[in-house]
Amino acid sequence: QVHSLQELRRSASLATKVFVQRDYSDGTTCQFQTKFPPELESRIERQLFEETVKTLNGFYAEAEKIGGSSYLEGCLACATAYFIFLCMETHYEKVLKKISKYIQEQNEKIYAPRGLLLTDPLERGMRVIEISIYEDRCSSGSSSSGSSSSSSGGAGG
Amino acid sequence: MPAASGKRFKPSKYVPVSAAAIFLVGATTLFFAFTCPWLSLYVSPVIPIYNAVVFLFVLANFSMATFMDPGIFPRAEEDEDKEDDFRAPLYKTVEIKGIQVRMKCWAVSAGEKLCQPSLSPSSPHRQEFDHHCPWVNNCIGRRNYRYFFLFLLSLTTHIMGVFGFGLLYVLYQAELSGVRMAVTMAVMCVASLFFIPVAGLTGFHVVLVARGRTTNEQVTGKFRGGVNPFTNGCCKNVSRVLCSSPAPRYLGRPRAEQTVLVRPPFLRPEVSDGQITVKIMDNGIQTELKRTKSKGSLEVTESQSADAEPPPPPKPDLSRYTGMRTHLTLATNEDSSLLGKDSPPTPTMYKYRPGYSSSSSSAALPHSTSAKLSRVNSLKEPNSICESGHKPSYRSEPSLEPENFRSPTFGKSFPFDPLSSGSRSSSLKSAQGTGFELGHLQSIRSEGTTSTSYKSLVNQTRNGSLSYDSLLTPSDSPDFESVQAGPEPDPPVGYTSPFLSARIAQQRETDLHGRFAGAVSPKHVPPREPSPVRYDNLSRHIVASIQEREKLLQQPPAPGREDDAGLADSGIQSTPGSSNAPRTSSSSDDSKRSPLGKNPLTRPAPPRFGKPEPHHALRVRSLGSPEQPAAPHLGKSVSYSSQKTAASQAGVPEAEEVALQPLLAPKDEAQMRTSYSKSNGQPKSLGPAAPSPGPVPLSSPTRGGVKKVSGVGGTTYEISV
Numbered sequence: 001q002v003h004s005l006q007e008l009r010r011s012a013s014l015a016t017k018v019f020v021q022r023d024y025s026d027g028t029t030c031q032f033q034t035k036f037p038p039e040l041e042s043r044i045e046r047q048l049f050e051e052t053v054k055t056l057n058g059f060y061a062e063a064e065k066i067g068g069s070s071y072l073e074g075c076l077a078c079a080t081a082y083f084i085f086l087c088m089e090t091h092y093e094k095v096l097k098k099i100s101k102y103i104q105e106q107n108e109k110i111y112a113p114r115g116l117l118l119t120d121p122l123e124r125g126m127r128v129i130e131i132s133i134y135e136d137r138c139s140s141g142s143s144s145s146g147s148s149s150s151s152s153g154g155a156g157g
Numbered sequence: 158m159p160a161a162s163g164k165r166f167k168p169s170k171y172v173p174v175s176a177a178a179i180f181l182v183g184a185t186t187l188f189f190a191f192t193c194p195w196l197s198l199y200v201s202p203v204i205p206i207y208n209a210v211v212f213l214f215v216l217a218n219f220s221m222a223t224f225m226d227p228g229i230f231p232r233a234e235e236d237e238d239k240e241d242d243f244r245a246p247l248y249k250t251v252e253i254k255g256i257q258v259r260m261k262c263w264a265v266s267a268g269e270k271l272c273q274p275s276l277s278p279s280s281p282h283r284q285e286f287d288h289h290c291p292w293v294n295n296c297i298g299r300r301n302y303r304y305f306f307l308f309l310l311s312l313t314t315h316i317m318g319v320f321g322f323g324l325l326y327v328l329y330q331a332e333l334s335g336v337r338m339a340v341t342m343a344v345m346c347v348a349s350l351f352f353i354p355v356a357g358l359t360g361f362h363v364v365l366v367a368r369g370r371t372t373n374e375q376v377t378g379k380f381r382g383g384v385n386p387f388t389n390g391c392c393k394n395v396s397r398v399l400c401s402s403p404a405p406r407y408l409g410r411p412r413a414e415q416t417v418l419v420r421p422p423f424l425r426p427e428v429s430d431g432q433i434t435v436k437i438m439d440n441g442i443q444t445e446l447k448r449t450k451s452k453g454s455l456e457v458t459e460s461q462s463a464d465a466e467p468p469p470p471p472k473p474d475l476s477r478y479t480g481m482r483t484h485l486t487l488a489t490n491e492d493s494s495l496l497g498k499d500s501p502p503t504p505t506m507y508k509y510r511p512g513y514s515s516s517s518s519s520a521a522l523p524h525s526t527s528a529k530l531s532r533v534n535s536l537k538e539p540n541s542i543c544e545s546g547h548k549p550s551y552r553s554e555p556s557l558e559p560e561n562f563r564s565p566t567f568g569k570s571f572p573f574d575p576l577s578s579g580s581r582s583s584s585l586k587s588a589q590g591t592g593f594e595l596g597h598l599q600s601i602r603s604e605g606t607t608s609t610s611y612k613s614l615v616n617q618t619r620n621g622s623l624s625y626d627s628l629l630t631p632s633d634s635p636d637f638e639s640v641q642a643g644p645e646p647d648p649p650v651g652y653t654s655p656f657l658s659a660r661i662a663q664q665r666e667t668d669l670h671g672r673f674a675g676a677v678s679p680k681h682v683p684p685r686e687p688s689p690v691r692y693d694n695l696s697r698h699i700v701a702s703i704q705e706r707e708k709l710l711q712q713p714p715a716p717g718r719e720d721d722a723g724l725a726d727s728g729i730q731s732t733p734g735s736s737n738a739p740r741t742s743s744s745s746d747d748s749k750r751s752p753l754g755k756n757p758l759t760r761p762a763p764p765r766f767g768k769p770e771p772h773h774a775l776r777v778r779s780l781g782s783p784e785q786p787a788a789p790h791l792g793k794s795v796s797y798s799s800q801k802t803a804a805s806q807a808g809v810p811e812a813e814e815v816a817l818q819p820l821l822a823p824k825d826e827a828q829m830r831t832s833y834s835k836s837n838g839q840p841k842s843l844g845p846a847a848p849s850p851g852p853v854p855l856s857s858p859t860r861g862g863v864k865k866v867s868g869v870g871g872t873t874y875e876i877s878v
Contacts, residue, residue, distance in 0.1 A: 012419045045426040064401060066393075071400040078307070081217035085403075092402035115423035122405075136421035 012115055012134035020053065020129035030060040032121070032129050039133060044114050052106055052118070053129065056099065063095035096122060174223065174294035181219070181312070184347045185212050188319050191340040192326045199329070204322055211315045218308030222293045225301040288376075300404050306366065307399075309359040316355060320348040369394040 018039045023031040034053045036046045070091055077084050103118050111118055111131075119130035185208075193205040289296045290305065297305045323345040330338055368391075 012421050012423075042425065043423075066396050066400050070402045071396075073402060074400050077403075078214065078217075081213050082221055082304075083217075090402045090405070093405050096405055112419045113424045114426075115419060115421065117419055134419045134421075134423070136423060 011137055013137045015133045015135040018131040018133060020131065022127060023057075029064055030121075030126055031057045037131070040116070040131070043116055043133065044111070048110055052110075055102065056121070056129065059095055059099045059102065063092045063099075171294060173291035177292040178219075180347060180351065181215070184344050185315070185319065187340050188323065188344045191337045192323055192344065195326055195330075195337070196322055200325065208315070208318050208322065211311060211318055214311040215308060215315045218304045218311055219293065221304035222290070222297065222301050222308045223295050225304060226295075226298075303398055303401075303403065306362055309355065309362055313352070313356050313359045316348045316352045320345055320352060323348065366395050366398045367391045369397075 016039065018037045020032050020035075020037065023033040025031075032053050034050050034057075036049055040049060073091055100120050100122070103120050107118050115134040115136070117132040117134070119132065121127065121129050124130055189205065189208070193208065196204045293305065293308075295301065323341045326341050327333070327338065327345070332338070
């Protein structure tokens with residue numbers, strides 16, 4: 001059947017992007033809104049999404065946490081005229097690495113199988129969590145990939 | 158002039174920073190060269206060391222402040238072309254920490270929108286933009302603010318140190334001539350010259366840090382009111398600036414390779430039972446069981462109440478529902494519409510008859526079904542009893558009450574349960590304790606009251622027999638049993654519209670009497686949907702009574718049957734009686750029904766029940782009989798059954814009446830009879846005639862034992878007590 005061939009060439013095309021904005025209700029700390037975007041209604045379970053965002057929020061809170069370790073780090077940096085930054089990475093950067101690993105893992109396990117992709121907020125300046133929604137190109141699903149894919153393609157840079 | 162990336166090289170831009178650098182480094186060097194040796198010899202060697210340290214600190218911070226970007230957002234390439242977007246921010250108000258803050262929203266890039274509080278970060282380009290420092294030739298933002306602040310502090314300290322020690326030198330020198338003196342004096346002058354602005358700036362920023370503001374905010378007077386939503390308190394602000402871990406830069410980061418491939422086929426969220434929110438549209442008492450998947454729930458509810466719309470193409474995760482939906486769709490278009498339309502407060506009805514359940518359980522009908530009744534009493538028992546006889550009817554019920562049938566699966570309460578319990582209990586009471594009752598009672602109980610009968614119904618439906626056909630085919634005992642055995646537990650969470658439950662009961666009756674052939678055509682249900690609202694309001698009672706009736710109908714054709722049917726009818730009828738509106742609708746339904754023939758199924762409302770085929774009505778009655786104990790039930794069931802029977806068949810009325818009798822308590826009976834007869838007459842006449850007369854007698858609140866229950870929609874139901 002023709003389908004087999006088509007199936008082999010099945011690929012997903014970017015349909016649209018959803019942006020999860022920052023939640024400023026707690027000040028300028030880096031938090032993202034856990035409100036479930038309506039575009040994801042049919043793509044992923046609400047609970048999974050919320051869990052992802054909450055975990056990310058937790059990570060960011062940990063990164064910005066002011067504690068003994070961060071204070072010491074600051075003092076050390078001052079003492080060494082910030083040369084220490086050449087050798088070791090800051091606490092914040094460590095957490096950022098954890099975040100990116102987490103996002104990668106989430107993408108692999110949960111989002112990609114559902115045709116979604118999370119973008120690390122760091123790549124967007126910590127402003128939004130960008131979720132790309134893909135549509136199966138072979139399916140006749142409602143995919144508004146036309147304009148959005150072109151624009152998203154442009155924005156991918 | 159070298160041009161860098163198309164930008165013009167502006168030397169003037171670098172004047173301040175150059176001057177600052179020159180002065181800083183130069184003066185300090187001279188200080189070290191000329192002043193420090195004497196100081197180290199005559200005062201203390203610590204001085205140069207101290208000054209060296211401070212100077213180093215200054216340099217480090219200066220460098221960091223100069224060369225560290227303030228947190229510039231990485232922008233997509235096309236952002237350069239979309240400058241206009243940046244210039245046209247939209248504003249919206251957001252509450253931050255209890256304070257209304259205006260947010261500026263920019264379209265940053267393709268569809269991406271950036272909303273920032275318009276106070277703190279004033280520019281979409283930089284995070285927490287503070288200001289542009291010409292001395293550092295850099296914008297100060299979130300990232301380098303710390304270094305800038307420390308730079309200021311250290312510079313101030315350094316200047317003070319240099320000036321002080323120079324002064325010391327000068328003071329201690331006997332002669333005020335010499336190169337050293339001159340140099341020292343020069344350095345002191347420079348130091349003092351710079352001290353005033355730097356100290357001033359430092360002090361300014363100290364205040365800013367303490368207040369948690371940025372320079373921009375302070376200068377533009379945004380916080381004149383003294384209210385800053387972004388402040389965390391003085392100490393916290395200071396610590397946040399100084400002690401928090403330095404934020405990383407955004408630009409120039411190595412782009413992580415996208416190693417995750419997105420390949421179809423894609424999973425779709427599963428609409429698990431637990432997630433389906435059965436939203437019962439009742440009087441605002443919406444029992445939303447678990448709204449994990451709003452869409453799913455929507456679909457579920459819609460499928461139930463949807464106007465005969467086939468469910469969306471079943472997705473794998475929704476496969477569960479597929480069957481149900483299909484059934485639902487097939488089964489009752491109108492039922493669903495009835496269900497979905499209005500949200501009569503089944504709960505209201507249900508609540509209204511709390512006693513029914515209990516009473517129903519204890520009701521002991523003389524009929525053969527009494528045994529079953531006892532089972533009903535247990536309420537918790539699976540509706541096995543009901544199963545035996547009522548499968549067919551139950552089966553069809555699910556179609557009427559999609560929620561019900563889902564509830565076992567979802568663990569949600571059946572919307573019908575309250576209804577069913579109510580109606581069932583009444584019907585049970587009125588009926589002769591048929592198996593239906595048990596089922597009804599059980600279901601009712603599950604709710605907390607008694608909808609056993611309903612539950613059995615639901616159970617049945619759960620088994621997958623959601624179509625009307627099941628109702629019609631009486632031989633589903635096995636299914637019924639299985640259904641019954643299961644689920645009790647799904648306590649009716651929501652309320653399916655009483656309309657539905659009534660429908661189901663009707664369907665059951667139809668089924669039961671399906672053998673009567675021709676009489677019942679579940680498919681005919683659709684036509685009768687005149688007043689879903691009312692039925693919904695009737696809710697529990699009606700449903701319960703309906704169910705009971707059905708059970709009764711399902712009972713072995715034996716003696717109790719007719720009685721049951723009649724009772725059930727009465728039970729069902731009682732509900733409608735409770736409200737004028739439903740009554741009217743029911744009567745109208747009845748009227749409709751009559752022309753339709755026996756479409757018990759189509760009528761969720763009590764009157765409908767009365768309408769279905771005669772045998773159905775009979776069945777209903779039998780169902781109702783078990784409920785006799787509860788007076789109100791009786792009243793209801795009686796009226797209901799009376800209505801039903803009257804509507805449905807000509808020859809039945811008597812039978813129904815007879816059936817009703819055992820169900821009703823003596824006094825109620827009389828009442829019921831009256832109402833029943835009235836209703837009996839009504840339904841039939843209603844068809845052609847105006848429906849109002851039918852329900853009227855039942856609806857009079859003044860009726861003995863008639864309670865008025867008002868539903869959400871403003872509908873009032875009279876429940877004959």
